[in-house]
Amino acid sequence: MKRIGFLSFGHWGNVEGSRTRTARDALLQGIDLAVAAEELGIDGAYFRVHHFARQQASPFPLLAAIAARTSRIEMGTGVIDMRYENPLYMAEEASATDLISGGRLQLGVSRGSPEPARDGAAVFGHVPADGESPADMARRHTALFRHAITGAGVAESDPRYGGGPGRLPVQPNSPDLARRIWWGAGSRATAVWTAEQGMNLMSSTLLTEDTGVPFDELQEEQISMFRSAWAAAGHEHTPRVSVSRSVLPIVDDEDRRYFGLSALREKRDQVGIIDGLVARFGKSYVGEPEAIAEELAADAAVQAADTLLLTVPNQLGVDFNAKLLGNIARHIAPAIGWQPKWPAAVPAAVPAAVPAALPAAGAPGAEASRG
Numbered sequence: 001m002k003r004i005g006f007l008s009f010g011h012w013g014n015v016e017g018s019r020t021r022t023a024r025d026a027l028l029q030g031i032d033l034a035v036a037a038e039e040l041g042i043d044g045a046y047f048r049v050h051h052f053a054r055q056q057a058s059p060f061p062l063l064a065a066i067a068a069r070t071s072r073i074e075m076g077t078g079v080i081d082m083r084y085e086n087p088l089y090m091a092e093e094a095s096a097t098d099l100i101s102g103g104r105l106q107l108g109v110s111r112g113s114p115e116p117a118r119d120g121a122a123v124f125g126h127v128p129a130d131g132e133s134p135a136d137m138a139r140r141h142t143a144l145f146r147h148a149i150t151g152a153g154v155a156e157s158d159p160r161y162g163g164g165p166g167r168l169p170v171q172p173n174s175p176d177l178a179r180r181i182w183w184g185a186g187s188r189a190t191a192v193w194t195a196e197q198g199m200n201l202m203s204s205t206l207l208t209e210d211t212g213v214p215f216d217e218l219q220e221e222q223i224s225m226f227r228s229a230w231a232a233a234g235h236e237h238t239p240r241v242s243v244s245r246s247v248l249p250i251v252d253d254e255d256r257r258y259f260g261l262s263a264l265r266e267k268r269d270q271v272g273i274i275d276g277l278v279a280r281f282g283k284s285y286v287g288e289p290e291a292i293a294e295e296l297a298a299d300a301a302v303q304a305a306d307t308l309l310l311t312v313p314n315q316l317g318v319d320f321n322a323k324l325l326g327n328i329a330r331h332i333a334p335a336i337g338w339q340p341k342w343p344a345a346v347p348a349a350v351p352a353a354v355p356a357a358l359p360a361a362g363a364p365g366a367e368a369s370r371g
Contacts, residue, residue, distance in 0.1 A: 002306045002307065002337075002338070003043035003044060003074075003306065003307040003308070003338070004042060004043055004044070004307070004308045004309075004310060004328070004329075004333055004338050005037075005042060005043050005044025005045060005046050005073075005074065005076075005307065005308075005309050005310070006033065006037055006042065006044070006045060006046065006309070006310050006311075006312045006321070006325060007046045007047070007048065007078050007244055007309040007310065007311045007312065008030060008033070008045075008046070008047050008048065008056070008311075008312055008314040009048045009050075009055055009056075009311070009314060010026050010030065010047055010048055010050075010055045010056030010314060011026070011054060011055055011314060011315050012025055012026040012054050012055075012315070013054055013315070017315075018315045019315060019316060019317030019318075019320075020314060020315045020317070023054070026055075026056065026314065027056075027061075027062055027065075029314065029317065029318050030045075030047060030056070030062055030066070030314070031062070031065050031066055031069055032318045033045065033312075033314070033318050033321055033322065034066040034069070034070060034073060034075060035066075035069050035070060036318060036321075036322040036325075037073060037322070037325055038070045038071075038072055038073040040322070040325055040326050040329050040340075041329060041340025041341070041342060041343070042073065042325055042329065042340075043073065043074060043307075043341065044073060044074040044075070044076060044106065044307070044309070045066055045070075045073055045074070045075045045076075046075070046076045046077060046078045046106075046108070046309055047059055047062060047063075047076075047077055047078070048077075048078060048079075049077050049078075049079065049080045049081060050081075050113075050115065051081065051084060051115060051117065051120050051124075052115060052116045052117040052120055053115070053116055059077050059080065060093040060094065060096075060097050063075045063076070063077075063097050063101075063105065064096070064097045064100050064101075066101075067097060067100040067101035067102075067104065067105075068100060071102075072104075072341075072342055073104070074104050074105075074106050075101065075104060075105060075106070076105060076106030076107055076108060076182075077106075077107055077108045077109070078108040078184065078202060078242075078244070078309060079108040079109055079110040079112070079182075079183075079184035079202060080107065080108065080109045080110070081110065081111070081112030081113070081115075081121075081138070082109050082110065082111065082112070082137075082138035082139070082141045082142045082145070083111065083112055083120075083121035083126060083134050083137055083138045083141070084112075084120065084121050084124045084126060085126075085141050085145065086126075087141045087142070087144035087145035087148060088144070088145075088148055088154060088170055090145050091145050091148035091149045091170045091173070092170050092171070092172070094107060094145075094149060094174075094177060095149055095170070095172050095173045095174040095177060096172055098174040098176075098177045098180075099172055099174050103174070103176055103177075105174075105177060105180060106180050106182065106200075107177075107180065107181050107182065108182040108183075108184050108202040108242075109142055109145075109181060109182070109183060109184070110138070110183055110184030110185070110202075111134070111135045111138045111139075111184075112138065121134065121137070126141075142181075142183075146178060146181060146199075148169070148170050148173070149170075149173060149174065149175070149177050149178055149181075150173070150175050150178050151169045151173040151175050152167075152169060153166060153167025153168055153169050154167060154168070154169060154170060155167060155168045156168075179237055180200070181199050181200065182199060182200040182201065182202040182240070182242065183197070183199040183200070183201065183202065184202045184203075184204055185201055185202065185203060185204060185222065185226075186204040186206065186207055186208045187207060187208050187209050187222070188207075188209070188218075188221060188222045188225050191203070191222045191223070191225055191226040191229075192225050192226065192229040194226060195226045195227070195228075195229035195230040195233060195235075195239070196229055196233050198233070198235050199239075200239050200240040200241065200242075201222075201223065201226045201239065201240075201241045201242070202242050203219055203222060203223065203241065203242065203243045203244075203301065203305070204244075205244045205311070207219065207222065215283070215301075216299045216300045216301045216302070217300050217301075219243060219300070219301035219304075220300035220301045220303075220304045222301075223241050223243075223301060223304045223305060224304070226239075226241065227239070227241075240306055240307060241304070241305045241306055241307065242305055242306075242307035242308070242309055243301045243302060243305045243307075243308060243309070244308075244309040244310075244311055245284075245285060245296070245299070245302065245308060245309075245310060245311070246284040246285065246286075246310075246311045247284075247285045247292060247296070247310050247311075247328055247332065248262065248284065248285065248286045248313075248324070249287070249288070249289040249292055249324070249327045249328060249331060249332060250286065250287055250288060251289065251327055251331075254320070255324075258313070258316070259286050262284060262286045289327060289328075289331035289332050290331070292332050293331065293332045293334075293335035293336070294335070296332065296335065296336050297335050297336055302336060303336070308336070308338075310325070310328060312324065312325070
């Protein structure tokens with residue numbers, strides 16, 4: 001394991017116990033948590049992207065603000081639903097954000113996950129072409145976006161306004177960003193396609209297939225197939241692979257109040273139906289830090305990946321989540337081969353004041369990032 005980061009679903013709601021009651025709370029706390037994570041030596045700050053929901057939506061203002069407040073931590077998404085995106089406008093936003101960050105942007109993109117809107121992309125003005133599925137449209141948008149961020153020409157020059165012959169690129173552009181695009185893959189076949197396209201692999205929090213083997217073994221097989229396909233494609237650079245896990249160490253009464261029952265309830269994989277497809281969900285890692293460290297060290301996919309994204313219960317606030325990340329950095333991450341890459345200030349766990357009980361929406365959950 002080379003890197004760990006947090007993955008926030010960005011929920012907010014004016015409900016009992018929530019410390020993110022408004023969208024402004026969620027955004028500002030996302031920035032503050034990224035700053036705190038960098039101080040702990042954590043490698044990445046990643047955010048879910050959802051439309052028509054009380055969660056993070058358009059990610060670039062948040063990512064740019066994090067870039068301006070930090071100097072070392074990566075910032076990224078997990079994932080942007082490319083059905084919704086204007087590829088060229090996104091290329092401008094992403095390139096500008098990457099330039100502000102000094103090349104620290106890591107963008108996860110994909111077909112997206114189930115959503116509240118019946119056909120939200122169409123409301124945004126994006127409708128599949130004749131004979132094209134929504135997934136096809138997402139891949140088409142991705143291809144144009146990736147082409148544009150390399151600085152390739154995309155618009156015919158108009159000589160009346162000083163342009164020479166040829167095609168104009170979007171400005172600004174950040175050509176190196178092209179190697180830092182990830183595809184959120186929910187199946188083994190999609191992982192192979194991702195490798196063929198030359199994108200990094202962001203393995204989903206669930207897989208839309210079930211072969212009967214444990215989730216981590218199925219995910220490790222997906223990673224192995226991705227790397228084999230990458231080698232066969234002959235790409236010149238080394239790809240990155242991430243997996244996500246819900247890791248909730250219990251070290252004090254506050255943790256026990258929130259997650260004590262989860263430690264008994266969520267210790268096994270789950271199998272369910274997503275959009276008519278059989279899906280396998282990974283288990284949560286909840287309990288004493290030493291026990292979690294042993295379990296993660298035995299997780300085949302965690303060992304196969306180079307980046308572990310830790311889903312955080314963002315509605316519990318910055319202080320709680322900084323404490324959670326600090327406990328993982330101190331007690332758990334070294335067992336899976338991680339060490340901070342810069343001097344870290346990992347404090348001893350200090351119990352915080354316990355707020356009123358928070359509903360289940362504040363806790364991490366499994367969502368599909370379908371390719």
